[in-house]
Amino acid sequence: KCFISDGSEAKYFTVCAALDRNRPLQTWTTFLVERGMEGFSTPRVELKMGQRASHAAELLFEDVFVPESHCLGYEGDGMGNGILMIMAASRGPVGSIATGIARGAFQHFLAWAKSKRNGKRPIEEDRIRMALADMWGMIQENRGLYMSNAMLGDCIFGKALDNPVMNLTLSLPPSLRTNKPMRTFLNSYYGKAMINYILRFYIKDEDMTQLLETASLAKFSCADNAMELCxxxxxxxxxxxxxxxxxxxxxxxxxxxxxxxxxxxxxNRLVVNNVRFEETLRVEVPRPFKKGVMA
Ligand SMILES: Cc1cc2nc3c(=O)[nH]c(=O)nc-3n(C[C@H](O)[C@H](O)[C@H](O)COP(=O)(O)OP(=O)(O)OC[C@H]3O[C@@H](n4cnc5c(N)ncnc54)[C@H](O)[C@@H]3O)c2cc1C
Structure with missing residues (x-):
């Protein structure tokens, strides 16, 4: 797998893969792979054009054996909590990254516009003044998009993370919360059912689908605005x-x-279309007591 951010530094990797190549969507599953597992390596760090402080590495999997204990959620849950819920949460922040970059460019452009060049300040020209107003407008548009997505995310995940069961679990000392019996329970069929039950109780499919749509909208609009501004x-x-x-x-x-x-x-544009206009894409929060997908 090419281009994995922090792939050369990370200790744990969440990997989604199909168990059956002929039925990828039905058998898409999320695994936890640890650095040090036999057959796993990160042979290459990319030379990038930008964002060079964040490494992107290639991950190489050569017959890596992943034990059952490292299967996150049920087999076949990869499309729900493995990909779409993560994307719904992680795409909006790309919009905020793009906005920060755009704001940086704007501030340097403004400093340039106000500085004297050949006895004249560029900001004295109307075309520069209008460009500054356009750029400021783009930054405000970006902020509106990613902030509304972030607030929706707060409402949705807030309910799932701030409830009596979660609060009770988090109030346990780490030695109890992460001890072997607890881990065995959480990895068991019933433990996974409990987690999926909590997720489904607090997070509705429609809310998660809307979060995915607003995340994609914020992501592509903010990124395109940032490129245009620069x-x-x-x-x-x-x-x-x-x-x-x-x-x-x-x-x-x-x-x-x-x-x-x-x-x-x-x-991401296709995601917005498929959710909003054609209604062909819907995020399904994983269900408890799922039947095996390999039967
Ligand atoms: C620096 C960097 C860091 C990354 N970090 C991570 C990471 O941490 N984890 C991770 O999982 N991934 C990561 N990625 C992968 C990244 O998400 C993918 O590169 C990206 O989603 C594009 O997929 P692709 O490379 O397979 O391109 P492709 O899907 O092959 O796309 C190639 C081109 O075709 C276009 N295209 C494809 N399908 C369509 C279509 N249906 N209609 C119109 N145009 C289409 C695309 O827009 C693109 O321009 C990273 C990538 C980079 C460059």
């Missing part, structure tokens, strides 16, 4: 070298990745 700033700054321009160039390189990871922007 690109416009660079065009207006022209080829003349300056410290501000170099910062905006860096922002441009960093922003590009936000269009790619967590599903490319094209794929």
């Amino acid at each position: 690109s416009r700033a660079l065009s207006l700054m022209g080829p003349e070298d300056s410290e501000e321009r170099r910062w905006v160039e860096k922002c441009y390189r960093d922003a590009k990745l936000t269009q790619i990871y967590e599903g490319t922007n094209q794929l």
Whole structure:
């Protein structure tokens, strides 16, 4: 698997895979793979254009044996809690990353616009003033999109994480919470049923589907706005070298990745279409007492 953020540093990896290649959606399952398992390695760290402080590595799986205790949720739960619920929670933050990059570029562009160049300040020209207003508008639009997604996420996950069962579990000392009998129970058929029951009790399919849609919307809109803002700033700054321009160039390189990871922007547009306009995509929170998928 190529391009895994922090893959060269991580100790634990959540891996989704099909148990049966002919029925991938029905048998999609999430596993926990630990560094050190036989056959697992991270042979390559990518040389990236931007976001270079965050490594992306290649993961190599050569006949890695994953024991049953490392199967997260039931077999076949991978599409629900393995992929779509995680994406619903993790795509919105990409929107906020893109917005932070855009804001950085904007601040450097503003500093450039206010500084004297050849006896004149660029901000004295209306085209620069209008560009600044457009850029500020994009940043506000981004904030609205990712914040509304984040608030929806807070409402949905807040209920699942802040309830009597969870609070009781979290109030136990770590030595009790993570001891062997507890781990054995949570990994058992009934333990997994309890977790899925809590998830389904507090999280409704419709809410999770809406979270996925707003996350995808925030992700692609914020990323595209960030790229457009950086690109416009660079065009207006022209080829003349300056410290501000170099910062905006860096922002441009960093922003590009936000269009790619967590599903490319094209794929996220299709998610919005499939949820909202065609209603063909719906997140199903995993059910308790699931039957085996390999029967
Ligand atoms: C630096 C970096 C870090 C990453 N970190 C992680 C990570 O931590 N964990 C993880 O799981 N993944 C990670 N990824 C993977 C990332 O999510 C994928 O690269 C991304 O989703 C695109 O998938 P792909 O590479 O398979 O491209 P493809 O799906 O092959 O897409 C190639 C091109 O085709 C387009 N395309 C594909 N299908 C369609 C369609 N139906 N309609 C229109 N256009 C289409 C895409 O938009 C894209 O432009 C990372 C990637 C990068 C670059």
